[in-house]
Amino acid sequence: MLLGLAAISAVACLAFMTVGAKGPWSFVLPFRGAKLAAMILVAYAIAVSTVLFQTVTANRILTPAIMGLDTLYILVQTFLVFVIGSSRTVAISPSVLFLVQAVAMIGFSVMLYAWLFSGRTQSLHLVMLVGLVLGVLFRSLSSLMHRIMAPNEFVVLQDRLFANFNTIDSKVLAVAALAVLAASTLGWRKLRTFDVLLLGRDSAIALGVDYKATVSLVLIIVAILVSVSTALVGPTTFFGLLVASLAHRFTNPERHALLLPMAVLLAILLLVGGQIILERIFAFDTALSIIIEFAGGIAFILLVLRSPSR
């Protein structure tokens, strides 16, 4: 299953690199290569972060979006356009913008965890609840600014709020890859411990897992991955839920050593496949997230309807 999926994903990547190439290869390959690298990086970050987040929360319908990171991204973008205007926002170097975004989001999450999780309550649900409420606050602030913004400015802004792989800066990509790699090495040795978390908090502690440390580690990894991918291309929340659900369905036994590669491959397949459809069929007339959410939404509903009730 895993091997088959890997083969299909590889074919999709190959197709993305070669189909419909009109210019000389020396231009086409690096140009598309950067896009492909960005997609693989985002696919990896979203898939891994969603699966891990669902593991620590013991909940199969949550995504890290509940922590308010996406809305924080929207708020930062909106704030920039609102305060300094769209023309100057567009002129900001992408590396600087990426760094500002990523640092804001990672800083926000780590503060939230540190504040709540180290206190006496130590409740993961409280952390999520506060994240959720702050997310609503960010959204409200953004939509207030959207309302009093000039319509032209808003159009520029709206375009930036859809996930977009067409304008990726290679320097930004390298920094993002480095951050993702660092986050992955943090978690790599703990894969088997993550399996135990699937049994829930009490069983995990009973089996000798240092629960607080492990959950904090997972939350930090998730924060880094989500922040990097959102800062790179914009919000892609629903996508993670879809990929994680599919991966859980196809993996047996549910071990993270199988679950994570499965989710990552599915994510790559969906993103690259979606981008091919976007470029070749719709000729860039729409946004990738619209295609993915349309196809993914249908797949997801089918999945829910067909799965045995738990």
Next chain:
Amino acid sequence: MIVARNLTKAYGGVRAVRDVSLTIPRGGVTSIIGPNGAGKSTLLGLLSRLQTATSGSVHVDELDVAKAPSDVLARRLSILRQDNHLVARLTVRDLVAFGRFPHSRGRLTGEDQRRITEAIRYLDLEALSDRFLDEMSGGQRQRAFVAMVLCQDTDYVLLDEPLNNLDMRYAAGMMKLVRRIADDLGKTFILVLHDINFASIYSDNIVAMRDGVVIRQGPPGEILQGAVLREIFGIDIPVHEIDGRRIGLYYF
């Protein structure tokens, strides 16, 4: 030996466990009985570090539960709580294998496999070992969780209402198994039980709680007395001696 000193657990303003000091000897079976809301499960949670005490301390032999590393404790003491719902889709064997995690950190050795098979056999689950837990009855699932805890192979085993969902045959079978393991392997069992008669027949030692306080502790012969049961549960329970065992008839 498990020693609790001045344990208190407060939820908001309500104190579920109030200033409990308790010594549970090493070896044998100790049952905790008491009415609903007496603090039995909370006490078990505190003894096993799943819950943090508001004040007071717990020592398992030389280990201070609040300070000892979790993985060291997991090789000394295991606990099964009342409701174990799972999000993961696991087979019985997968679940039982998690019991070996404190010993092998997830890399199962031949010895681990042997112990997993043994635990599955103890709980009479061989025929079900490849079934998924979400496709089994409550009683079968309960036995699978007990198998996982036994597989952890610890000196102290804490079970919160292990007879939940079990029919007569498996309830009696579970208690006999507990008794046999305690006698043959010298392990210490601490059980929360609702049925005073199982506690009477199979325990060496009964701890009776009411309103967050331990009100009595002693061998079954001392606790299974009309006056004592009245103090614990607030109802009159006639006690009869049948084949040398004291049985409380609380059905009418």
